[in-house]
Amino acid sequence: MVGALNTYVTPSGFWNPILWLIAFLISLLLAYIIWSRGEKSYKKETEQVKPFFAGNVIESKERAHVRAHNIYWGFVEALRPYYMALKRIHTGDVNDYVAWFIGVTSFMLIIYFLWGVKP
Amino acid sequence: MMYVLLALYIIAxxxxxxxxxxxxxxxLKGIDRKLTARMQGxxxxxxxxxxxxxxxxxxxECIIPENAVKWLFNAAPLIALAASITTLLYLPIGPFPPLFSGNGDLIVILYLLEVPCLAILAGGFAAGSPYSTVGSQREMVLMISCEFPLAAAIIALAWKYSSIYPGLKAFSLTTFVNNPIWNNVxxxxxxxxxxxxxxxxxxxxxxxxxxxxxxxxxxxxxxGGMLVEYTGRNLGILYINDAVRVVVFATLINAMFFPYKLSPLIANYVALPLAASLTIDFLFYLFKVFLIAFxxxxxxxxAFPRYRVDDVVKxxxxxxxxxxxxxxxxxVMDTFFGW
Amino acid sequence: MSWEEIISEYKPVKQRPRRIWVNVPKEEVYDVIRKLREAGFEHLSAISVTDWLNEGVFEVTYHLWSYSIKTLLTVKTKIPRDDPVIKSVVPIYGMSAWIHERELHEMFGVVFEGNPDLSPLFLEDWDGPPPFRKDFNWRDYVREKFYSKERERDKAYWEVWLK
Amino acid sequence: MVETEKKVMARKLGRLVRAVWIFNWFNSCGCTELLPVVSSRYDMERFGLIIVDNPKHADCLIITGYQTIKSIKRVVRIYNQMPDPKVVMALGSCPITGGMYWDSYNTIKRLSDYIPVHMYVPGCPPRPEAVFQAVGLLVEHVRKLKEEVSRK
Known part of the structure; x- marks a missing residue:
């Protein structure tokens, strides 16, 4: 059992997963102790369990679901010039992408042969 | 016998x-609310x-919404609080080294800082109410946007230490505490x-x-975003988790940037027994945490109104x-060229 | 076809430098408004109805504003009170007209043909007659609906009313 | 009330009173008149009262201003969604007797016909001090309840 308790050491960092797990479970126990002192009951089938929708009624579970299509609005809005440039590059036909692929790899190869670390 | 002691230590x-x-x-939360009020007259x-x-x-009452995933909805606050408390184990508390000093470094802390956010986020999605889903989506964007500078800042400091002290462990907080960053730059x-x-x-x-x-x-x-559907004791645990995270973040910043002790200064005036210097350092640590939290x-x-989602990312x-x-x-220029 | 010619045949009345009223018969009001829209009156600021009880007529007024011409043109038309039906202007002005017509339908009972959805706007599950009509006696309505004779606390109201 | 139930209620209300979280249903006169309660001159936070943004976090539902037939449906739903030891405070004369809209065809006359109201604060509009006096009465009531329970 003790063998598992040794810490994994790497040149820059070290970590002991088993100890971490034990500590996490014990803190979970501490949190559970505080949690269990609270009130458990609630009125099950009444209006109380309906999701909060500013007083209105949500007809069905599907209506309560919010699609995530605009989740990245924040990013697109903030980095608009970058995304616009990206959009221009993505023309959609494959040979453009293949051309990009060949171009980049050849560029990398040239750099590698000039200054690359010899094996 | 040694294992019993070890086990007791781990449990305590x-x-x-x-x-x-x-x-x-x-x-700290009480002081924060009192100071905010005083600042607003x-x-x-x-x-x-x-x-x-x-x-x-x-x-x-602790209401569980009807179309919620029951077990995840209840487990999320507990996991969040447990993760926050576990993070404290790896952080140096004032004069004392971290309780698990040899077993976890900055990378573990970096991940443990994210676990509460992820847990509450999963709880928000599990609640199944439109407001909490939108809140969780926003929390995802917030987490993604502030991961990058956090990791970059920690790696920058760790790289600095690895280049000055090649022998020491770069990502261990004890190296951060033993030789403060300001002295050797x-x-x-x-x-x-x-x-x-x-x-x-x-x-x-x-x-x-x-x-x-x-x-x-x-x-x-x-x-109320992600916390819309939480009531009663779930909300209480989230409230406590929020309080603990203030201490976690302040201790991390204190350990990384201000690991100084007060007792050496006082020691050259009046001889200090060990206990007195430890308490002075501990109180000084509490004061530093309060300052950072303030x-x-x-x-x-x-001072600030709430930003929009894209302003936060920007x-x-x-x-x-x-x-x-x-x-x-x-x-980098400092280490290589020594200016 | 400038807007002056469109309304010239209906004897426009110039209230003030930028306020012009014109009375248009019920049949031609839809075409006049459509032509005015193309002539530059893009903004439908309001539709209102006045209830002339003794003449037995509803007067529907369209308040049109133009950003370029900078004039408020009020097109008025009369419809009979007993079967108040008129062609809806939603195809011309879209949603702003829809909201106004929905409210007028609820408050006066005017039927707008061609309006996509005339459901009640303010008065949910309203059982009385349209309340803005002049012949609607709202005191009696309130008395029946909210105050009952038997209840102890409502006695004071009834004494005031019966006196 | 059964003895233990009263003791439980006394304990719950005792804790509720020190940290009342308010969900405000301010419309018409409430919104303009009740802002000083929150702002720095009267500052309700010194009693531990804060305004919360949804009924599931709240203990006290403050309703001010007249309620139309359309809005009272929402009020009833909001009231049902609040977790249990909850208090309803009707502010201003409109929720109490219909106020100046007593003979209007679209407003409801008495709030207590639709949801149980625990505290009435008269006034058109009600003064901020009246709100604090109402909370004070709630504290008074709870203190009496606790004394009665402890004496038994």
Missing amino acids: APFIVGALGILYGMV RVGPPLRQPFYDVLKLLEK GVLGFIGVGILLIVMLALSTSGLGRLPFDIAEAGTEIS VTVTLMRV FYWGIAGLATLAALILI
Whole structure:
């Protein structure tokens, strides 16, 4: 059992997963102790369990679901010039992408042969 | 026999650190609310108010919404609080080294800082209410945007240590504490580390979800965001978790940037027994944590309105990101050219 | 076809430098408004109805504003009170007209043909006659609906009313 | 009330009173008149009262201003969604007796016909001090309840 308790050491960092797990479970126990002192009951089938929708009624579970299509609005809005440039590059036909692929790899190869670390 | 002691130590450690985190976190929350009120010309609640809040929340009914995933909905606050307390185990508390000093480094802390956000986010999605889903989506964007500068700042400092002290472990907090960063950087490095400090302070405001960046629990817009469906004791645990995270972030910044002790200064005037110097250092640590929490939470809360989602991303990926890269370049120039 | 010619045949009345009223018969009001829209009156600021009880007529007024011409043109038309039906202007002005017509339908009972959805706007599950009509006696309505004779606390109201 | 139930209620209300979280249903006169209660001159936070943004976090539902037939449906739903030890405070004369809209066809006359109201604060508009006096009465009531329970 003790063998598992040794810490994994790497040149820059070290970590002991088993100890971490034990500590996490014990803190979970501490949190559970505080949690269990609270009130458990609630009125099950009444209006109380309906999701909060500013007083209105949500007809069905599907209506309560919010699609995530605009989740990245924040990013697109903030980095608009970058995304616009990206959009221009993505023309959609494959040979453009293949051309990009060949171009980049050849560029990398040239750099590698000039200054690359010899094996 | 040794294993019994070890086992006892492992079991007792989370309780000690948990007690410290929860009690001091709540006291800090009380002070924060009182200072915010005083800064707005109000009288403000008594300092014991957070304790009253939690006691009341534990008495309320704990509603589980109808289309919620029951087990995840209840487990999320517990996991969040457990992760926050576990993070404290790896952080140096004042004069004492971290309780698990040999077993976890900055990378573990970096991940443990994210686990509470992820847990509450999963709880928000599990609640199945439109407001909490939108709140969780916003929290995802917030987490993604502030991961990049946080990781960059920590790696910049760790790289600095690895280049100055090749023998020591770069990512271990004990190296951070034993040789403070400000002493062994040149002029450029000093500016770089200063920038990193400001970025870390800004990050802790968004990590705690406090006012300029509380888009995930935006009160007026999505009425409570991820925490909409939480009531009663679940909300109480989230309240405590929020308090503990203030202590966690402040201790991390204190360990990384201000690991100084008060007792050596006093020691050369009056001889100090070990116990006295330890208590002085511990009180000095508590004061530093209060100062950091005051700057990151209270000042920001009083001075700034809430940002929009894209402003937050623009700030963290734009300004904070570039600042961290600039700081990294300054530190690199400092180590290589020794200016 | 400038807007002056469109309304010239209906004897426009110039109230003030930028206020012009014109009375248009019920049949031609839809075409006049459509032509005015093309002539530059893009903004439908309001539709209102006045209830002339003794003449037995509803007067529907369209308040049109133009950003370029900078004039408020009020097109008025009369419809009979007993079967108040008129062609809806939603195809011309879209949603702004829809909201106004929905409210007028609820408050006066005017039927707008061609309006996509005339559901009640303010008065949910309203059982009385349209309340803005002049012949609607709202005191009696309130008395029946909210105050009952038997209840102890409502006695004071009834004494006031019966006196 | 059974003895233990009263003791439980006394304990719950005792804790609720020190940290009342308010969900405000301010419309018409409430919104303009009740803002000083929150602002720095009267500052309700010194009693531990804060305004919360949804009914599931709240203990006290403050309703001010007249309620139309359309809005009272929402009020009833909001009231049902609040977790249990909850208090309803009707502010201003409109929720109490219909106020100046007593003979209007679209407003409801008495709030207590639709949801149980625990505290009435008269006034058109009600003064901020009246709100604090109402909370004070709630504290008074709870203190009496606790004394009665402890005496038994």
